[in-house]
Amino acid sequence: MATALIITVFFLGTFYFQHAVGYGALRTGLLFLPVAAATMFGANLTGRAIAKAGARPLAVTGLLITAIGMALTRSHLRH
Template sequence: MYGLVTAGDHGWVSPRTLVAILVGLIGYVLFAWRIRTAVPPLVDPGMLRRWPVVRGLSLIFVATALMIAVFFLGSFVLQGLHGFTALETGLSFLPVAVGSILGSHLAGWVLPRWGVRAAL
Protein backbone atom coordinates (compact mmCIF):
# COMPACT_ATOMS: atom_id res chain seq x y z
CA MET A 1 0.00 0.00 0.00
CA TYR A 2 2.82 2.39 0.83
CA GLY A 3 4.28 1.88 -2.63
CA LEU A 4 0.98 2.66 -4.32
CA VAL A 5 0.45 5.77 -2.19
CA THR A 6 4.04 6.90 -2.76
CA ALA A 7 3.59 6.60 -6.52
CA GLY A 8 1.14 9.50 -6.43
CA ASP A 9 3.75 11.82 -4.93
CA HIS A 10 7.01 10.58 -6.46
CA GLY A 11 6.01 8.78 -9.68
CA TRP A 12 5.76 5.12 -10.61
CA VAL A 13 9.42 4.70 -11.55
CA SER A 14 11.00 6.57 -8.66
CA PRO A 15 13.35 4.50 -6.49
CA ARG A 16 11.22 5.16 -3.41
CA THR A 17 8.10 3.74 -5.07
CA LEU A 18 9.85 0.76 -6.65
CA VAL A 19 11.60 -0.20 -3.41
CA ALA A 20 8.34 0.02 -1.46
CA ILE A 21 6.51 -2.15 -4.01
CA LEU A 22 9.41 -4.63 -4.10
CA VAL A 23 9.42 -4.90 -0.30
CA GLY A 24 5.67 -5.55 -0.37
CA LEU A 25 6.05 -8.28 -3.00
CA ILE A 26 8.86 -9.90 -1.00
CA GLY A 27 6.54 -9.83 2.02
CA TYR A 28 3.85 -11.65 0.04
CA VAL A 29 6.35 -14.30 -1.09
CA LEU A 30 7.59 -14.80 2.47
CA PHE A 31 4.00 -15.07 3.72
CA ALA A 32 3.18 -17.69 1.08
CA TRP A 33 6.35 -19.63 1.98
CA ARG A 34 5.49 -19.45 5.70
CA ILE A 35 1.97 -20.74 5.12
CA ARG A 36 3.28 -23.68 3.09
CA THR A 37 5.86 -24.63 5.74
CA ALA A 38 3.86 -23.98 8.94
CA VAL A 39 2.71 -27.10 10.75
CA PRO A 40 -0.77 -25.74 11.47
CA PRO A 41 -1.05 -23.14 8.66
CA LEU A 42 -3.02 -19.98 9.23
CA VAL A 43 -4.81 -20.60 5.91
CA ASP A 44 -4.86 -24.03 4.28
CA PRO A 45 -3.39 -23.47 0.77
CA GLY A 46 -5.62 -26.24 -0.60
CA MET A 47 -8.67 -24.25 0.43
CA LEU A 48 -7.57 -21.41 -1.85
CA ARG A 49 -7.85 -23.76 -4.85
CA ARG A 50 -11.57 -24.39 -4.31
CA TRP A 51 -13.76 -22.46 -6.75
CA PRO A 52 -16.46 -21.39 -4.22
CA VAL A 53 -13.78 -19.98 -1.91
CA VAL A 54 -12.12 -18.08 -4.77
CA ARG A 55 -15.49 -16.66 -5.84
CA GLY A 56 -16.29 -15.60 -2.29
CA LEU A 57 -12.91 -13.96 -1.81
CA SER A 58 -13.30 -12.19 -5.15
CA LEU A 59 -16.68 -10.82 -4.13
CA ILE A 60 -15.30 -9.65 -0.79
CA PHE A 61 -12.39 -7.97 -2.61
CA VAL A 62 -14.70 -6.12 -5.02
CA ALA A 63 -17.12 -5.10 -2.25
CA THR A 64 -14.27 -3.80 -0.10
CA ALA A 65 -12.74 -1.87 -3.00
CA LEU A 66 -16.10 -0.28 -3.79
CA MET A 67 -16.70 0.63 -0.15
CA ILE A 68 -13.27 2.23 0.15
CA ALA A 69 -13.85 4.17 -3.06
CA VAL A 70 -17.20 5.43 -1.79
CA PHE A 71 -15.72 6.63 1.48
CA PHE A 72 -12.63 8.14 -0.17
CA LEU A 73 -14.39 9.95 -3.01
CA GLY A 74 -17.43 10.70 -0.87
CA SER A 75 -15.21 12.54 1.61
CA PHE A 76 -13.92 14.77 -1.18
CA VAL A 77 -17.41 15.48 -2.46
CA LEU A 78 -18.94 16.16 0.94
CA GLN A 79 -16.10 18.37 2.16
CA GLY A 80 -15.01 20.06 -1.06
CA LEU A 81 -18.28 20.43 -2.93
CA HIS A 82 -20.84 20.63 -0.13
CA GLY A 83 -18.66 22.27 2.53
CA PHE A 84 -19.07 19.63 5.24
CA THR A 85 -16.62 19.63 8.12
CA ALA A 86 -14.62 16.48 8.87
CA LEU A 87 -16.99 15.66 11.75
CA GLU A 88 -20.09 16.14 9.59
CA THR A 89 -18.56 13.94 6.89
CA GLY A 90 -17.79 11.21 9.41
CA LEU A 91 -21.29 11.40 10.84
CA SER A 92 -22.81 11.21 7.36
CA PHE A 93 -21.06 7.85 6.88
CA LEU A 94 -22.34 6.56 10.21
CA PRO A 95 -25.53 5.00 8.73
CA VAL A 96 -23.37 2.86 6.43
CA ALA A 97 -21.38 1.58 9.41
CA VAL A 98 -24.50 0.89 11.46
CA GLY A 99 -26.13 -0.83 8.48
CA SER A 100 -23.07 -3.05 8.03
CA ILE A 101 -23.13 -4.02 11.70
CA LEU A 102 -26.85 -4.73 11.68
CA GLY A 103 -26.63 -6.60 8.37
CA SER A 104 -23.87 -8.88 9.58
CA HIS A 105 -25.74 -9.54 12.82
CA LEU A 106 -28.93 -10.29 10.91
CA ALA A 107 -27.07 -12.57 8.48
CA GLY A 108 -25.61 -14.47 11.44
CA TRP A 109 -29.13 -15.05 12.68
CA VAL A 110 -30.71 -15.84 9.27
CA LEU A 111 -28.01 -18.18 7.87
CA PRO A 112 -28.38 -21.02 10.40
CA ARG A 113 -32.19 -20.85 10.31
CA TRP A 114 -33.05 -20.25 6.65
CA GLY A 115 -29.86 -21.00 4.70
CA VAL A 116 -27.62 -19.11 2.33
CA ARG A 117 -30.22 -18.44 -0.37
CA ALA A 118 -32.53 -16.61 2.02
CA ALA A 119 -29.65 -14.49 3.30
CA LEU A 120 -28.57 -13.60 -0.23
Protein backbone atom coordinates in the same frame (compact mmCIF):
# COMPACT_ATOMS: atom_id res chain seq x y z
CA MET B 1 -15.91 -7.09 -3.72
CA ALA B 2 -18.49 -5.54 -1.41
CA THR B 3 -15.79 -4.43 1.02
CA ALA B 4 -13.83 -2.78 -1.78
CA LEU B 5 -16.94 -0.94 -2.95
CA ILE B 6 -17.84 0.26 0.54
CA ILE B 7 -14.29 1.51 1.15
CA THR B 8 -14.38 3.30 -2.19
CA VAL B 9 -17.71 4.95 -1.35
CA PHE B 10 -16.33 6.16 1.98
CA PHE B 11 -13.06 7.37 0.44
CA LEU B 12 -14.52 9.16 -2.58
CA GLY B 13 -17.61 10.26 -0.69
CA THR B 14 -15.42 12.01 1.86
CA PHE B 15 -13.73 14.02 -0.88
CA TYR B 16 -17.07 14.82 -2.46
CA PHE B 17 -18.80 15.97 0.71
CA GLN B 18 -15.83 18.01 1.94
CA HIS B 19 -14.64 19.58 -1.31
CA ALA B 20 -17.62 19.71 -3.68
CA VAL B 21 -20.40 20.24 -1.16
CA GLY B 22 -18.32 22.09 1.44
CA TYR B 23 -19.21 20.03 4.51
CA GLY B 24 -16.77 19.87 7.39
CA ALA B 25 -15.05 16.72 8.59
CA LEU B 26 -17.47 16.17 11.48
CA ARG B 27 -20.60 16.54 9.33
CA THR B 28 -19.11 14.24 6.68
CA GLY B 29 -18.31 11.62 9.31
CA LEU B 30 -21.80 11.83 10.76
CA LEU B 31 -23.29 11.29 7.29
CA PHE B 32 -21.42 8.00 7.04
CA LEU B 33 -22.27 6.87 10.57
CA PRO B 34 -25.63 5.23 9.68
CA VAL B 35 -23.94 3.26 6.89
CA ALA B 36 -21.22 2.03 9.25
CA ALA B 37 -23.73 1.12 11.97
CA ALA B 38 -26.01 -0.70 9.50
CA THR B 39 -23.02 -2.60 8.12
CA MET B 40 -22.00 -3.80 11.59
CA PHE B 41 -25.58 -4.70 12.51
CA GLY B 42 -26.13 -6.52 9.21
CA ALA B 43 -22.87 -8.44 9.44
CA ASN B 44 -23.89 -9.69 12.86
CA LEU B 45 -27.17 -11.09 11.53
CA THR B 46 -25.89 -12.48 8.25
CA GLY B 47 -24.80 -15.92 9.42
CA ARG B 48 -28.16 -16.84 10.88
CA ALA B 49 -30.08 -15.32 7.97
CA ILE B 50 -28.08 -17.26 5.36
CA ALA B 51 -28.80 -20.49 7.22
CA LYS B 52 -32.54 -19.76 7.14
CA ALA B 53 -33.11 -18.06 3.77
CA GLY B 54 -30.09 -18.92 1.63
CA ALA B 55 -27.47 -16.62 0.13
CA ARG B 56 -29.21 -15.54 -3.09
CA PRO B 57 -32.32 -13.89 -1.57
CA LEU B 58 -30.15 -12.07 0.94
CA ALA B 59 -27.78 -10.84 -1.76
CA VAL B 60 -30.66 -9.49 -3.84
CA THR B 61 -32.21 -7.83 -0.78
CA GLY B 62 -28.90 -6.29 0.20
CA LEU B 63 -28.31 -4.88 -3.26
CA LEU B 64 -31.83 -3.41 -3.35
CA ILE B 65 -31.36 -1.77 0.04
CA THR B 66 -28.02 -0.37 -1.10
CA ALA B 67 -29.57 1.03 -4.29
CA ILE B 68 -32.37 2.68 -2.30
CA GLY B 69 -29.86 4.18 0.13
CA MET B 70 -27.72 5.57 -2.67
CA ALA B 71 -30.80 7.00 -4.40
CA LEU B 72 -31.88 8.72 -1.17
CA THR B 73 -28.40 10.15 -0.69
CA ARG B 74 -28.37 11.43 -4.26
CA SER B 75 -31.81 13.01 -3.96
CA HIS B 76 -30.74 14.67 -0.68
CA LEU B 77 -27.73 16.24 -2.38
CA ARG B 78 -29.87 17.81 -5.11
CA HIS B 79 -31.85 19.89 -2.59
